[in-house]
Amino acid sequence: MIFNEDSRVKIPSILHLIQLGYKYLSLKEAQWDENTNIFTSIFKEQLQLINSNLSEKDIQKVYADISISLENEDLGRAFYNKLIDQSGVKLIDFENFDNNSFHVVTELPYNKDDESFRPDIILLVNGMPLVFIEVKKPNNRNGVQDEHRRMQRRFQNKKFRKFVNLTQLMVFSNNMAYSEEDTQMLEGAFYSTTNYKKPIFNYFREEETFDLNKLLQPRTEEDENFVLKDTNLLSIKSNKEYQSNKSPNTATNSISTSLFQRERLKFILRYAFAYVEEENGLEKHIMRYPQLFATKAIENKLENGLKKGIIWHTQGSGKTALAYFNVKHLTHFFQKHNIIPKFYFIVDRLDLLTQAAKEFTARGLVVHKVDSREAFSRDIKSTSVLHNSSGKAEITVVNIQKFKDDPDVIKNNDYNLSVQRVFFLDEVHRSYNPKGSFLANLELADKHSIKIGLTGTPLLGSEYNSKTLFGDYIHKYYYNLSIKDGYTLRLIREEIETNYKLVLQEALENIKVLQGNIDKKKLYADHRFVEPMLDYIVKDMEQARISMGDNSIGGMVVCDSSDQAKMMQEIFDDKYADKSDTLFDQAAEEPASYGNKKKEESKVNKAQVILHDIGTKQDRRDWVSGFKVGKLDFLFVYNMLLTGFDAKRLKKLYIGRKIKSHNLLQTLTRVNRTYKTH
Incomplete structure (x- = not known):
């Protein structure tokens, strides 16, 4: 017999979810609204249970409002606000969470026109499909990544907008333990929330110890037989591999225990989501x-x-x-x-x-x-x-x-x-x-x-x-x-090339000869020193963009003084700047489009000095925002932006002065944010 993800992972996971208190529901006998995939009879029954004095007309109005809110281009924010609201009509009773209904179904079709997809496992809360789990068989290194790409395409498909807005939490698993060497999330069980572009995978490393004897309900043979018959897999029941995969300690069952036991699910649904207005649009974040x-x-x-x-x-x-x-x-x-x-x-x-x-x-x-x-x-x-x-x-x-x-x-x-x-x-x-x-x-x-x-x-x-x-x-x-966990990147220190060291040293000697005993600040701000320094930085950034295959990464130069920063801007404007000024005026491109540019487009031609005495406060805010969305290639700074400045595309930091103690780590970690694969 050939075993696939159904027999190896999906069915054991469904049985584990039953032990966590979810009732298995056969789609052969169930009814749901294909426009939303909400199981309306369960939904209406639960609304009457957890809300007093609701009429049939009231319930119909609530459902109509939900259906309309799911049409929004808001990543489900309007629906989510209804979901957690406890002041009006409650869709979920968070005060008495056991008062809600919990079901698990498999292969629920998400249909729109001629397109469809079927998540492996779907969890219903009061008839609403708020969670789904996609499983792959173990030792399939591309399985999770392929599913990630498929889900990305579905999220970008506006036909599935309602389903994306309705879904709160997702798990992707190939039922394997996390690998210490795996940097691409190929092995393990990962959780995510929805996104119109690409779901962000997260590791989940449990920090609490559970008494599974108390947490898990006894598994009955009747429940198991019902699931196996309903999925036409009764023949696998006595197989040893299937039996071992029912263990609560497998990767998929472990993350299900962590996320979907009732106390955790209550916490996550109510507190663990944030809608964030980023420079490039609205994003939905889930607690790490x-x-x-x-x-x-x-x-x-x-x-x-x-x-x-x-x-x-x-x-x-x-x-x-x-x-x-x-x-x-x-x-x-x-x-x-x-x-x-x-x-x-x-x-x-x-x-x-x-x-x-x-x-x-x-x-x-x-x-x-x-x-x-x-x-x-x-x-x-x-x-x-x-x-x-x-x-x-x-x-x-x-x-x-x-x-x-x-x-x-x-x-x-x-x-x-x-x-x-x-x-x-x-x-x-x-x-x-x-x-x-x-x-x-x-x-x-x-x-x-x-x-x-x-x-x-x-x-x-x-x-x-x-x-x-x-x-x-x-x-x-x-x-x-x-x-x-992929939340931050390893910092890599790079030495300046030897030939540029010699050029800079020669520049310093020449300035000293011509101007005598000059103050160090003035020495390092002299155009004869700054120009070769800037030449090296620009060349290094362009090479970094080519080697990373990404022309959207940006850089920041921490200058020795404000005078040096101003000189760097002056030389950059004269030597490298795009004089047309169209790049900064036009809307920023989507970062993903940068990766397809030709090599010659790795060149940098937009930079801005950020100092307290340059521009107005609003100017500085605009320049910082412009950098974050890719309108600027470089920022030249002295004291500003060394802490608290987060820009994911900032991947090259050039330090031109001594920074001590904790301030050094604060400054260095400006470049440790994850950005695509960098």
């Missing part, structure tokens, strides 16, 4: 597993009465996104105790305030900015939780740089016990001087406040120690694991 476990760890600490601690997650692993997810989660956590939370995100530089505010706004939070002593003093003393009148979730982003050592800024002994202040303190490896007054006064301002420090590089020395200041670690996620 370190963010999920960090969020659960924060909740656990709070339940045990602890009010402070540190999240140590490596640079580039998504700490601002983690804060966003916790605004969602902790809002509900405190509301259960009749407490209203008030959230703060503390940074120590103006550019980080701007960056954080932009990221939170992109995720749909209302952002209130504080950048003065007086404004923070007023805010910290106020018992009002929101500054906006819409009632939307809000976070206050505070720049403490200008007043962190003012002893009287935030002193306040009047606090309201019905308001819980939650402070996320960014980059707690720096600027929070225990000898200064900011931390002390933050404590005095509200002794009941919660302080969560975020860092990728905690201070471990004897002078300042992050743990001493902020408490013990709540959760850790290290650089090496982040690289394995």
